[in-house]
Amino acid sequence: MSPTRSRNSTSKNSGLVSDIVITEATTSIVTLTASQAAELIEAGRSLRGSVAHWRSNDEDESESGVTGIAGSTAISVRPRGGDIYDVRPHNIVGVIGLTGAQLIIEPKIPRSHFFHLLARAGPTFRPALRNALVGTGESLKELVATWYVDEIDLLLRGGLLRDYNPRQGELAMVRGSIMVVPTTRNLLSGKLRVECRYEEFEEDTPLNRVLLEAMRLVAIDVHLSETLRRQARRGMARFDHVGAYRRSDLVAVGATLERRAARYAAPIQLAGLILKNAALTPDSGGVLGRTFVVPTAPLVEAAIRNVLSEHLGVRVEKRSAVAMMLPPRTGTLSFDPDLVIDHGRIVGDVKYRVARSSDWQSPERNQLLAFAAAFGSRKAVVVGFASDPAHTPPGLSVGPSNPVEIHAVNWDCSIGQDPAISERQVIDAVTKIL
Structure with a gap:
């Protein structure tokens, strides 16, 4: 059964998917199937590692009426009986994709004010970007992705940062330090190659790999406009000396930012948001899909x-x-x-x-x-x-x-x-x- 209109929430059909519209930090009575409720509970649990971002004492807990799942969660879900549930998202806006439905979480303040503040929240601020954000009716994901591609374009004008990476391999000439045993083995076998350990000063760094992976996610996301995806593909071509993303890269960039150029701060912040949202939809083949949420507080x-x-x-x-x-x-x-x-x-x-x-x-x-x-x-x-x-x-x-x-x-x-x-x-x- 698809969700239907419920008290304190609105619902509408868009093709094969029903839209359930609720407001952050507000308890809404929502109609869900058992599987949809389970998916929503799991989404809240997936986000609870960043609970400080999702829930704060800014909310009026006395009005929530929702205890939620044991432990911290970004979305409290409590059954009322049958297919009726109390749903309360904590300091979060965006879209959560469910089977046959999507939960659209609106900000507690008018959208024009929220998007104005969203533009103001970035490490960099340009009035033209703010006006574009406020003046569109695009989805939150489209706005964040557009903002990200715009930041990457600015970053690339100054060139990508390089760093030293350790390498080991057989070379025709000595570079760095010689690996004695494999080099001796080469020479005794008539192979005039020297096994060396050395460092390469290159663009293939955790910072750049994170940026490239976020660009890839934008470029392949069928839920984004073709114009934006085309811009992302053009941007990716500028990362031709950057390797594939590694799971440890996002963790590694924190210390790197502290000692390297601040001009990476805005794109890395947005890239992290895109990558973390992609992780919420593991069955989507690496595409962001219909789930995209932003912590508001x-x-x-x-x-x-x-x-x-x-x-x-x-x-x-x-x-x-x-x-x-x-x-x-x-x-x-x-x-x-x-x-x-x-x-x-x-x-x-x-x-x-x-x-x-x-x-x-x-x-x-x-x-x-x-x-x-x-x-x-x-x-x-x-x-x-x-x-x-x-x-x-x-x-x-x-x-x-x-x-x-x-x-x-x-x-x-x-x-x-x-x-x-x-x-x-x-x-x-x-x-x-x-």
């Missing part, structure tokens, strides 16, 4: 940091402060605000949730005060979202002497609101606090 946090950093004229970063436990206990406790502005002049957090009232939430208020104490800051701010500007808590002055100011700033995500105007309002509000 870290993207939104990065977007807000980039917006503020670009316009405030001061350093805006994510940084930790460590507190020592008092005797008799030993150990440390880490405080990890999303926003450390001007070396701690202001600290704060980004909450990817839509405010429903102008009241301060106690955990949120106490978290800001703890961050301020950990960094010695006199001001703290939380940046969230609201569909009604009236749902912004008032500023507070806490403490009898040397008080700490705590402020709330909301991104106006009301229907019809221009995201560029909302961005400007957030910048102005934080500037005023600063």
